[in-house]
Amino acid sequence: MNGILVAKFTTFIRKPWMFLLFTTMSIIFALILGTSGGMTSISVPVYGSSNIQESFIGKSLEKNDVYTFNWMTEKEMLDLIADGKSEVGVIVKEDDFQLVVGVESTNAQMVEQTIHDIYAKKLQQEKLFEEVEAQTDSEKQLLDEEYKTAMDSPVFTMKTSNFSSSEAFVYDNETHFLFGFTLFFVIYTIAYNVLPILLEKKEGIWDRMILSPVRKTEMYIANLVYSFFEGYLQVLIIFLVFHFWIGVDFQGRFLEAVLLLIPYVFAVVSLSIFITACVKNAQQFNAVLPIVAVSMAMIGGAYWPIEIVESEVLLALSKINPLTYGMEALNGMVVYGYPLEEVLLPISILVLMGVVLMGLGIHLMERRHV
């Protein structure tokens, strides 16, 4: 087995081009698409006087991460809502606000909640400063500093989280494309590392190994360990580049995200074995692989969030797609901040898929004498 691994690694060192190509493509695609905007936040038309726009209220609205509040005239705002281009609009005044709702939706309620929170914060601040004004100048300065210090490092923080509330992190363009393209391109890297089994069988290298004292299980294990290694190395490099170089925030869970890729890479190695066992030659393999990989990416949520897919058929197909579970596990942990127990289900499904596809693939290969 060691001999086979040495030969594979030597070949890899001598010919790393395909590996480098897929790794680079993965990084480039994730970079271009991840930083090109996209569905980062929901746009909400808002009308208010120029004073309001410069006030605490206006600045707080502009700072909001989830919603993009676009200032415009009242007529423009009403037209957008009447045309159905916006679900909800807001008229902001000094002391209160008015919501113009076109469609009753969760977003309308969440926008109301967001603005309500801003007004509440403004009131709280005003109340505090009223109290400050009642004191002497030195005390006023002291209290002001203490207020700022208290705001910067509160005694405790309260995090409210629900579907698309102002604190929740529902969709992150950058991490989505990073995960999507990493999981997509690694399919090619791994599959093209499993393909040599087929070629070696055709060329007689496999026969030579069968006639040697090396056991068949060793032959398969060596090939699969190597394919796993190369696939995992690729995803690791991509994640390392994005984390340490590009500065992508993995919400402090980089190590867990990297470990989560193990069952995915294993499942893809098994899938590649299965595809290799089903085709007759390299030409068929080259024709089948892009179809499988692109379909997996499309229905697995690599190109766009699976949540926007409405077709029942596509959703059903996504359930037998390792990429779906890879994305689910990564998004669950990094984007939604779930604990490990919450992502055990997709991990278990990936391991199960890996075992089943590996068994089927090797059985088919042996039976068909591929």
Add this chain to the structure above:
Amino acid sequence: MLELVDSTKSFKKVKAVKKLNMFIEKGEIVGLLGPNGAGKSTAISMLSSLMEPTSGDVRYCNKSILKNPAPLRKILGMVPQEIALYEDLTAIENLQFFGRLYRMKGKELQRKIDVILELIGLTDHRKDIVKKFSGGMKRRLNIGVALLHDPEVIIMDEPTVGIDPQSRNYILETVKRLNEERQMTVLYTSHYMEEVEFLCDRIYIMDKGNLIASGTKQEIKQILSAENTISIKADRWNDAFIASIESSPTIHRIKVEEKEITIVVPKEVNMFSELAKMAEQAGLELRSIDINSPTLEDVFLHLTGRALRD
């Protein structure tokens, strides 16, 4: 020593080999001849334990190897028809890889590699990448890999396909030397009749999955002992001449090539004057008429009605 007993191999509805019986004794060079699709590769796959026969048996030293092929595999070297090498590795790395498969390591492996490289004449190219080798060098290394573990029996499946005459001679001489110096048993398949005539003690001829003849070179040529092969040469042929040859009742077989026609006739028939007459009537100028003793190629033509490389 090694034999196929009534071995049949079917792939779905196609019978690639039909009830084949053949044996190889220790120290022999046995040739397996046949055109493409004759079933040679299937036969040697069964004989080398790589493929189980659909029916029949494969025996090594009178014991079936179908359940336990390990004793045979230990003493067997295989040279596949394809170049079964890692093209991105050097010659020495390939030999190291296959040597390690046979649990060889360290100085023992290095010593064996040096001997093999010397034998196949690639010592000076030991550190060259195989991809850059010529066809002949690849073929030689392909053979070298099979010899690494000192096999007693070596099966060579068309080892000289697509190489230059110089490399071909080198390979044939090497095989002959291995047999004479190390008493290595060789099963050599080819569709080059002259290679088999040069190398082999005994010959099996296969066609369409069947064994159609077997024996020593002399025994096989005896098949045509009652016939002569006549080679007629001319710059061009015309239809009238070919038609008159084909209509001659005394001619058993005919093979027409660009500038040569080969016919097989009974030994007692004197065709010389008749052929000259036919040429004159057809207005054709002949360059030569040679009467030859039968070759294996003639036997093959006689047995199958077609040339070996058709």
